[in-house]
Amino acid sequence: MAEITAAAVNALRQQTSLPLMKVKQALIEAGGDSEKAIEILRSQVGKLMVSRAENATEEGRIFVKLKPDNSEAAAVEIQCESAPVAKADAFVALGDALVTQLLNGPGATTVDELLAQSTADGKSLKTMFEDVVNQIREKFVIARVIRLQGPVGAYVHHDGKTACLFQAEGTDLNTSVLRDVAMHIAAMKPTFANTDSVDPARVAEARAKLAEEAKASGKPANIIEKIVDGKMGVFYRDECGVLTEQPFAKDDSKTVRQVLAEAGLKSKAFFLWMLGR
Numbered sequence: 001m002a003e004i005t006a007a008a009v010n011a012l013r014q015q016t017s018l019p020l021m022k023v024k025q026a027l028i029e030a031g032g033d034s035e036k037a038i039e040i041l042r043s044q045v046g047k048l049m050v051s052r053a054e055n056a057t058e059e060g061r062i063f064v065k066l067k068p069d070n071s072e073a074a075a076v077e078i079q080c081e082s083a084p085v086a087k088a089d090a091f092v093a094l095g096d097a098l099v100t101q102l103l104n105g106p107g108a109t110t111v112d113e114l115l116a117q118s119t120a121d122g123k124s125l126k127t128m129f130e131d132v133v134n135q136i137r138e139k140f141v142i143a144r145v146i147r148l149q150g151p152v153g154a155y156v157h158h159d160g161k162t163a164c165l166f167q168a169e170g171t172d173l174n175t176s177v178l179r180d181v182a183m184h185i186a187a188m189k190p191t192f193a194n195t196d197s198v199d200p201a202r203v204a205e206a207r208a209k210l211a212e213e214a215k216a217s218g219k220p221a222n223i224i225e226k227i228v229d230g231k232m233g234v235f236y237r238d239e240c241g242v243l244t245e246q247p248f249a250k251d252d253s254k255t256v257r258q259v260l261a262e263a264g265l266k267s268k269a270f271f272l273w274m275l276g277r
Contacts, residue, residue, distance in 0.1 A: 004028055012037060042130050052081075052139040059083045060143075061160035062273050063095035065103045070173045071150040073165050074103035076114075077273060079141040086160070094132045101125060102147055111142045146271055153178025155186050161275040162186055167193075170265035177263045181256060184249040185270050191241035194257075194267045198240050206235050243267055 004027050012034050013023045022041070030036035057079035066073040076099045078091070085091055101119055108114035115126040133140050148165050151173045156163040166182040192198055210231045214224040237245035244257035244267050251259070260267060 004032055008032065008034065041134055042127070044134060055081050055139045057081055057139055057141045058276060059086045060141075060275055061086045061091070061095055062156060062163040062275060063099040063160070064154045064156045064163050064165070065096075065099045066152070066154045067103065067150070069150075070152055070178055072103060072147065073150070073152040073154045074099050074145070074147040075154075075163055075165055075271070075273065076102060076145050077143040077275065079143050079276060080136075081138045085136055085138050088136065090132045090135055094128060097123070097128060098125060098142070098145075102145055107147050108145060111145055114145055115142070143276070144273070148269075148271070151175075151178055151265060153180070153182040155179060155182035157186065163273045165271045166267075167269045167271075168260065168265040169268045170260075170263070172264050175263045175265070177259055177265065180248075180250055181243075181260065181267075182270070184246075184256060185243060185272055187249055188243075188246055189241075189272065190243035190246060190270075192243065193269050194244050195236050195242055198236065198242065202240075203232075206239070207232060210235070243270065 004024060008027060009020065009024045012027060013020055015034075015038070023037070026037040026040045027034065029040055059082055060077065060079035062075060062077045064073065064075045076095060078095050078098070080086055080091065097119055098114060101117055102108055102114055104120070105117055108117065115129060118124050119128075129140070129142070146165065148167050151168045151170055153166045153168070154164065155166075164182040164186045166178060166185055168178060168181075195203075207228060210228045211224060214227045214231075217224075217227075219227070233245055236242040244255060244260070246256050248254050248256050248259045256267065
């Protein structure tokens with residue numbers, strides 16, 4: 001049996017950040033070969049995840065990154081078991097690496113696609129993920145990933161548990177209103193990005209009902225049409241939760257639609273994530 005020196009154990013511990021006895025056992029199993037010991041340690045990730053498969057992952061963080069010109073944005077949600085882990089340096093570094101690669105790499109629509117990639121300096125994301133799981137010894141779930149083309153604005157709450165990406169149509173990529181609308185969405189939680197997103201059948205039913213009510217007033221048809229149009233704005237805002245018809249959170253004298261129009265923009269879509277839902 002190869003001699004396992006204290007120096008070899010300490011070197012591997014420094015390299016992996018794993019407990020002393022776990023590192024020593026891996027070196028013994030590998031006959032003193034540090035590279036084999038690392039592979040043995042990484043192979044334990046699968047066993048760890050199986051053993052903790054039933055554990056709840058109710059903590060975690062949403063990582064968001066935006067290109068400086070607002071031309072693209074990406075988000076990654078990672079769930080874990082305990083609140084302290086969501087603030088750990090290794091956990092945060094993993095999230096940052098994943099979202100940076102998602103934004104600047106070839107893109108990915110699934111977690112597996114993203115983990116199959118390597119960072120700009122050649123580090124495997126899958127290996128990085130396994131190393132952090134092995135180090136922290138908790139169940140991690142990379143719950144979802146998304147990358148959007150701009151104009152796009154982003155907002156993340158200070159605790160990392162609420163995040164929003166807001167996608168607009170238009171040519172002004174640098175306007176601050178993009179982030180302001182993303183923040184509005186996080187606060188007001190609308191249901192639809194614009195009136196076109198509401199089910200046409202629901203819209204037709206509401207318009208017909210309002211028209212019948214207006215006809216009872218005996219007003220001319222052209223006036224009735226205007227009355228209905230005015231009340232449809234209330235329908236979209238209050239009953240449907242349409243973003244563009246809501247009073248803008250930073251200036252409630254204007255609707256979100258009006259604020260966007262002043263910047264030459266229209267609301268296209270938004271993705272409001274709250275940790276675990």
